[in-house]
Amino acid sequence: MEIPFTKMHGLGNNYIYIDLFKFNLEEEMLPDIAIEVSNVNTGIGSDGLILIHPSNKADLGMRIFNKDGSEGQSCGNGLRCTAKYAYENGIIDKEIFRIETKANIVEASVVQEQGVVNEIKVDMGKPALRRADVPMMGGDDAQVVDEPFQVGDELLQVTAVSMGNPHAVFFVDDITKAPLYELGPAIEKDRRFPHGVNVEFIEKVTENELNFRVWERGSGITQACGTGACAAVVASVLNNYVKRNEEVVVHLQGGDLIIKWDENGHVWMTGGAEVIASGMYKFNSNS
Numbered sequence: 484m485e486i487p488f489t490k491m492h493g494l495g496n497n498y499i500y501i502d503l504f505k506f507n508l509e510e511e512m513l514p515d516i517a518i519e520v521s522n523v524n525t526g527i528g529s530d531g532l533i534l535i536h537p538s539n540k541a542d543l544g545m546r547i548f549n550k551d552g553s554e555g556q557s558c559g560n561g562l563r564c565t566a567k568y569a570y571e572n573g574i575i576d577k578e579i580f581r582i583e584t585k586a587n588i589v590e591a592s593v594v595q596e597q598g599v600v601n602e603i604k605v606d607m608g609k610p611a612l613r614r615a616d617v618p619m620m621g622g623d624d625a626q627v628v629d630e631p632f633q634v635g636d637e638l639l640q641v642t643a644v645s646m647g648n649p650h651a652v653f654f655v656d657d658i659t660k661a662p663l664y665e666l667g668p669a670i671e672k673d674r675r676f677p678h679g680v681n682v683e684f685i686e687k688v689t690e691n692e693l694n695f696r697v698w699e700r701g702s703g704i705t706q707a708c709g710t711g712a713c714a715a716v717v718a719s720v721l722n723n724y725v726k727r728n729e730e731v732v733v734h735l736q737g738g739d740l741i742i743k744w745d746e747n748g749h750v751w752m753t754g755g756a757e758v759i760a761s762g763m764y765k766f767n768s769n770s
C-alpha cells in the first residue's frame with residue numbers, strides 16, 4: 484500500500500504526517516505504521532506518526548503515535564506543525580482555529596505572510612496537577628511538587644505535571660550533565676507512573692529562561708517536546724524558579740519556545756514549524 488505523507492518538524496521534533504482528509508487508514512494498522520515509518524534504516528526515520536483528521540468537535544483533529552507504536556494524548560510540536568499544514572493546505576481558511584486531540588481541544592493562531600505560516604501560537608489549556616490526574620501513584624492527592632523520588636541509587640526531587648500527557652520534571656544545576664540516557668528509560672517506565680511518563684531535566688538560566696532536555700515516553704531522546712516545555716514552565720512556577728503570567732524562553736536542543744502560564748491557568752506556547760519533505764511511503768507491514 485502506498486501512503487501519501489509529509490514529514491515536518493518543530494524544533495527538530497520530527498513526525499510523519501498523514502492527512503486523513505485525503506487518505507483513509509485502518510485503525511488497527513496505525514501502531515505498525517508508526518513503528519515502520521519511524522525506523523531510520525527501513526522506514527523514513529522520525530520520532531513517530533501524526534494523523535491530521537476531520538473532527539466533529541473542532542475544526543480538525545490530531546492524533547500522535549510514538550516511535551514504539553504507543554499513542555500519546557497530545558503533542559505540542561505536532562500541534563504547531565498540524566496548524567501550519569492545515570492552513571497552508573486549505574483544510575481551514577482562517578487564522579484562528581480549534582484542534583481536537585485525545586486530551587482536549589486547543590486553539591491555534593497562525594502568523595502568516597502571503598499564505599506561508601511563520602509562527603504558531605497555541606493555547607494548550609490548563610495543566611492538571613493533582614497526583615491522580617498526572618497520573619502518579621502513592622502519597623495523597625495533592626500536587627506533586629519537589630517530592631523525593633528514588634531511582635536506583637539516585638535520590639532526585641520530582642515535580643509532576645499533566646499537559647494532557649504525563650510529565651516528570653527534575654531540576655538540575657548543569658543541563659550538560661542531565662542524566663538522560665542513564666535515568667530516562669528507567670523513569671519513563673517507573674511503576675509509580677502507571678501510564679509511563681515523559682521525563683524532563685531543566686536548568687534555570689535566568690528569571691525568564693530555562694534550559695531543557697527530554698526523554699520522551701515511547702520515543703526516547705528527542706530534540707524538543709512542546710508539551711514538555713509547557714510542563715517545565717508550570718513546574719518552574721510551582722518551584723518559584725520563574726513567575727506566573729510571564730513569558731519564559733525555553734531553550735530546547737532544537738531551538739527555542741516561548742511559554743507562558745497565564746493568570747487564568749492557561750499555558751500558551753509559541754514557536755515555529757517546518758516542512759521537510761513529502762512523498763509516497765510504501766508500507767510493507769513487516770514490523
Ligand SMILES: N[C@@H](CCC[C@H](N)C(=O)O)C(=O)O
Nearest residue numbers: 555558559560648708709710
Ligand atoms: N513530542 C511531543 C509529545 C509526544 C507524545 C509523548 N511522547 C507522549 O507519549 O506523551 C510534544 O511536542 O509535546
